[in-house]
Amino acid sequence: xxxxxxxxxxxxxxxxxxxxxQRGNVEAALHVxxxxxxxxxxxxxxxxxxxxQPSRKGRSRGDSQHAxxxxxxxxxxxxxxxxAKSLQKLGRLNGRLIFQ
Amino acid sequence: xTVGLLTLYLWMPHFLLNPALWYLADAAHECKRxxxxxxxxxxxxxxxxxxxxxxxxxxxQAVELLPELWKQAGCYHEAMSAYRRALLSQWNLxxxxxxxxxxxxxxxxMHSGVEAGPPSLAAQVDGSYVPKHNLEEAILLLMILVxxxxxxxxxxxxxxxxxxxxxxxxxxQTFVLAKELEEIMPGVFHxxxxxxxxxxxxxxxxxxxxxxxxxxxxxxxHEQPDDLIALLLAAKICSEDCHLAAEGVGYAQRAITNAQGxxxxxxGVAIRMLGLCSGKQATTSPSxxxxxxxxxxxxxxxxxxxxxxKNNPDLLFELGMLYAEQRNxxxxxRYAKRFIDATGGSLLKGWRxxxxxxxxxxxxxxxxxxxxxALDETAKWEQGPLLRLKAKLKTSQSLPMDAIxxxxxxxxxxxxxxxxxxxxxxxxxxxxxFFHTHIIIL
Numbered sequence: 001x002x003x004x005x006x007x008x009x010x011x012x013x014x015x016x017x018x019x020x021x022q023r024g025n026v027e028a029a030l031h032v033x034x035x036x037x038x039x040x041x042x043x044x045x046x047x048x049x050x051x052x053q054p055s056r057k058g059r060s061r062g063d064s065q066h067a068x069x070x071x072x073x074x075x076x077x078x079x080x081x082x083x084a085k086s087l088q089k090l091g092r093l094n095g096r097l098i099f100q
Numbered sequence: 101x102t103v104g105l106l107t108l109y110l111w112m113p114h115f116l117l118n119p120a121l122w123y124l125a126d127a128a129h130e131c132k133r134x135x136x137x138x139x140x141x142x143x144x145x146x147x148x149x150x151x152x153x154x155x156x157x158x159x160x161q162a163v164e165l166l167p168e169l170w171k172q173a174g175c176y177h178e179a180m181s182a183y184r185r186a187l188l189s190q191w192n193l194x195x196x197x198x199x200x201x202x203x204x205x206x207x208x209x210m211h212s213g214v215e216a217g218p219p220s221l222a223a224q225v226d227g228s229y230v231p232k233h234n235l236e237e238a239i240l241l242l243m244i245l246v247x248x249x250x251x252x253x254x255x256x257x258x259x260x261x262x263x264x265x266x267x268x269x270x271x272x273q274t275f276v277l278a279k280e281l282e283e284i285m286p287g288v289f290h291x292x293x294x295x296x297x298x299x300x301x302x303x304x305x306x307x308x309x310x311x312x313x314x315x316x317x318x319x320x321x322h323e324q325p326d327d328l329i330a331l332l333l334a335a336k337i338c339s340e341d342c343h344l345a346a347e348g349v350g351y352a353q354r355a356i357t358n359a360q361g362x363x364x365x366x367x368g369v370a371i372r373m374l375g376l377c378s379g380k381q382a383t384t385s386p387s388x389x390x391x392x393x394x395x396x397x398x399x400x401x402x403x404x405x406x407x408x409x410k411n412n413p414d415l416l417f418e419l420g421m422l423y424a425e426q427r428n429x430x431x432x433x434r435y436a437k438r439f440i441d442a443t444g445g446s447l448l449k450g451w452r453x454x455x456x457x458x459x460x461x462x463x464x465x466x467x468x469x470x471x472x473x474a475l476d477e478t479a480k481w482e483q484g485p486l487l488r489l490k491a492k493l494k495t496s497q498s499l500p501m502d503a504i505x506x507x508x509x510x511x512x513x514x515x516x517x518x519x520x521x522x523x524x525x526x527x528x529x530x531x532x533x534f535f536h537t538h539i540i541i542l
Binding site: 073081 | 118119120121122123124126127128130131133134137138140141152154155158159161162165169172173
């Protein structure tokens with residue numbers, strides 16, 4: 001239950017960060033992204049991709065679990081990618097200030 | 101220790117004083133984390149199915165972004181390995197994505213100034229070809245991109261061909277470039293541009309006839325008859341062949357009329373080409389009157405050209421040659437000396453011209469001093485023509501024993517060259533045998 005809540009919280013941060021990034025609030029986006037823990041996400045997601053052939057029994061449940069994990073994985077990875085993009089933008093902004 | 105401290109000292113202020121670089125290095129680290137995580141989750145590379153599009157898009161964008169970030173942060177070695185990682189690992193990239201990375205990597209290899217070294221052994225597939233240096237790797241990447249376009253996988257990007265042209269010209273492989281240009285489908289590249297570039301490629305490898313035929317096509321009145329570069333190249337090719345010199349005069353005259361406005365700076369070259377063509381034309385003219393007229397015209401034109409380009413060493417050499425042909429030896433001598441000064445004595449042909457002019461003035465001992473000086477300046481392998489000249493000078497001074505000694509030396513050089521380069525009978529080799537036997541018989 002705790003894990004589930006934590007995951008939802010991570011997803012929420014990722015979504016909020018993306019929103020801020022899209023609005024152009026790079027620094028706000030960075031604040032939101034800072035709280036995301038990639039390691040936990042990897043550990044949670046690893047088994048869902050590694051298991052090659054899910055057993056026939058309980059397939060529907062396994063599949064839906066799989067889809068949920070993938071969705072959350074893509075959100076977290078995208079968040080880190082957008083963090084890198086935000087830092088790049090910040091770097092360019094600072095570079096421009098220095099060279100002016 | 102000292103070197104380490106020095107590097108730190110030189111590098112730190114640059115990095116500490118510029119917060120932009122902190123952010124960019126941070127960005128690169130974050131981006132790298134994305135890729136590390138993806139590699140951790142998918143051990144065998146990303147499978148085509150069962151991955152949602154959003155995740156795949158993020159991965160593709162991150163793979164493309166990472167080398168850019170390292171470049172912007174000034175960490176070129178990291179950028180290099182990021183490119184390698186992008187192209188060698190299984191990221192399930194699409195064609196556009198992959199070719200953008202390949203092109204950026206090729207440009208980086210050519211212009212970054214960082215020596216790449218071969219990819220790590222772990223990344224190499226057994227039996228695959230490993231490029232020897234940056235330029236070769238860049239050329240191979242660009243050739244792959246051109247092939248991809250032929251297969252219809254990517255849209256045409258003219259800058260790929262520009263980079264490939266630059267890279268192949270840089271290492272003198274213009275024949276390979278010509279083959280690449282010939283393979284391009286019609287409709288991609290304007291045909292006149294293609295003919296002109298092909299002509300440059302062929303003339304660079306000495307296939308002047310092919311080059312001139314292409315230029316005749318592109319300078320036809322229905323194509324681009326006023327293209328200055330094509331006119332100048334055509335005139336230059338014609339100036340080297342006495343049977344084409346008259347045709348070259350026409351091209352050079354057209355070049356002079358077109359060297360206006362933006363191309364004003366090429367006027368000197370155009371006048372010089374006209375002078376060279378006239379000079380060449382003089383050598384085949386049937387009457388003495390005509391010959392002296394053409395020669396004096398050629399000299400007048402080259403003098404006009406040198407007033408526009410005062411320090412052009414090629415022009416100095418050509419003037420020296422032309423005056424020598426006209427038997428105006430004192431002036432020829434002056435130009436030969438100026439040529440040697442301008443090139444710092446680094447070119448063999450200047451020393452040869454000077455020695456030949458001196459020997460024409462019957463100043464054999466001075467000519468010999470020049471040859472000895474030239475021999476000091478020249479690498480052993482290229483001394484052949486100078487040694488021949490020296491032996492001839494000895495013969496002219498009635499010193500046959502000295503001449504034999506020089507020929508013996510030349511023979512040894514020729515044999516050593518033959519052993520290392522295979523049986524290649526050059527003119528100097530044959531004449532060496534001839535003179536050697538001739539003098540011994542005498």
